Amino acid sequence: MLRRIEADVRPQIGAGQVAAYIPALSCVDPNRFGMAIADLDGKVYGVGDWRQPFSTQSITKVFALALALAQGGDDLWERVGREPSGNPFNSLVQLEYENGIPRNPFINAGALVVTDRLQTLTGDASSELLEFLRQESGNPDVTFDPEVAASESDHGDRNAALAHFMASYGNIANPIPALLDHYFWQCSIEMNCADLALATRFLARHGLRADGTRLLPRRLAKQINAVMLTCGTYDAAGEFAYRVGLPGKSGVGGGIVAVVPGVCTVCVWSPGLDPQGNSVAGIAALDRFTTLTGLSVF
Numbered sequence: 023m024l025r026r027i028e029a030d031v032r033p034q035i036g037a038g039q040v041a042a043y044i045p046a047l048s049c050v051d052p053n054r055f056g057m058a059i060a061d062l063d064g065k066v067y068g069v070g071d072w073r074q075p076f077s078t079q080s081i082t083k084v085f086a087l088a089l090a091l092a093q094g095g096d097d098l099w100e101r102v103g104r105e106p107s108g109n110p111f112n113s114l115v116q117l118e119y120e121n122g123i124p125r126n127p128f129i130n131a132g133a134l135v136v137t138d139r140l141q142t143l144t145g146d147a148s149s150e151l152l153e154f155l156r157q158e159s160g161n162p163d164v165t166f167d168p169e170v171a172a173s174e175s176d177h178g179d180r181n182a183a184l185a186h187f188m189a190s191y192g193n194i195a196n197p198i199p200a201l202l203d204h205y206f207w208q209c210s211i212e213m214n215c216a217d218l219a220l221a222t223r224f225l226a227r228h229g230l231r232a233d234g235t236r237l238l239p240r241r242l243a244k245q246i247n248a249v250m251l252t253c254g255t256y257d258a259a260g261e262f263a264y265r266v267g268l269p270g271k272s273g274v275g276g277g278i279v280a281v282v283p284g285v286c287t288v289c290v291w292s293p294g295l296d297p298q299g300n301s302v303a304g305i306a307a308l309d310r311f312t313t314l315t316g317l318s319v320f
C-alpha cells in the first residue's frame with residue numbers, strides 16, 4: 023500500500039517551495055519523499071526516504087505540549103487557548119487583541135508559552151524533549167542540528183518579538199534569551215519518518231509510552247489529538263481535516279505526523295511546502311492513505 027501511495031503522489035513530489043527563512047533548510051532537495059507507518063506494538067513499515075533524517079521543526083510542538091501537560095497539568099490552559107487561529111503560524115496580530123494569550127499551542131506564540139512552561143517544570147526544556155524523543159523512538163542517535171539551531175537564532179527576530187510581546191502581558195515566566203534558545207534547539211531536532219511515527223505512538227495508544235508506562239491519562243491523549251486535528255496545520259487545519267481526517271501536526275521541514283487513535287501512527291516527509299507551510303506531497307500522501315484504508319476518524 024505504501025508503494026501505491028508513493029506512486030500516486032509522485033506528480034506532487036517536488037511541488038511547492040522548500041522553507042527559505044533559514045539557509046540550513048533552503049538547501050534541502052525538494053524531491054525527497056518518505057513515509058512510515060508504526061503499529062501500536064512498534065512495528066514500522068516504510069517507503070522512499072523513510073530513514074533519512076530531516077528537520078522536525080514545528081512537529082516538536084506536539085511532544086513539548088504532551089510533556090508540559092503530563093508534568094504540569096491543566097494549568098497550562100490558562101496561558102494558551104485551544105482554538106484554530108486562522109492566521110499564519112508566526113503571526114503577531116491576534117496576540118494584541120487577545121491580551122497576550124496565544125490561540126493554541128501549535129502556532130509559534132503558543133509553542134513559546136508551552137516551552138516556557140516546560141522550562142519552569144524541568145529546568146532544561148530542550149534536553150528533556152530530546153531525551154523523550156530518543157526513548158519513544160528507540161533511537162539514541164536522535165539529536166539536535168546545531169547549524170539549524172544557530173540559523174533559527176540568527177533569523178529569530180519574529181519569535182523574539184512574540185516572546186517579548188507575551189512577556190509584556192505577564193505570560194512568559196523565564197528569561198527570554200534562555201527561552202528562545204530552548205525553542206530554537208527544540209525546532210532543530212532531526213529525526214526520520216520511522217523515528218517520528220514511533221515517537222507519536224503514545225497518542226495512538228491513548229497515553230501509553232513505548233515502555234508501557236503511562237505518560238498521559240486517556241483524557242489528555244484525546245484532548246491533544248483534538249487540538250492537533252483543529253490546529254495542527256495552522257490556517258490550513260480545516261482543509262487538512264477535510265482531506266485527511268486525522269489529527270496531524272506539520273513542520274516547515276516538510277514533515278507531518280498523523281494519528282489513527284487505537285490503530286497506528288503515520289509520518290510523511292517531503293520538503294516542498296504550500297503557502298501555509300505544510301508539505302504538499304505530504305498532505306497528498308495522507309489524503310491517499312485515509313482514502314485507500316478508510317482509516318480516518320470520520
Ligand SMILES: NC(=O)CC[C@H](N)C(=O)O
Nearest residue numbers: 079080111130209273274
Ligand atoms: N511551522 C514551523 O515549523 C515553524 C518553526 C520555525 N522554526 C519557526 O519558529 O518559525
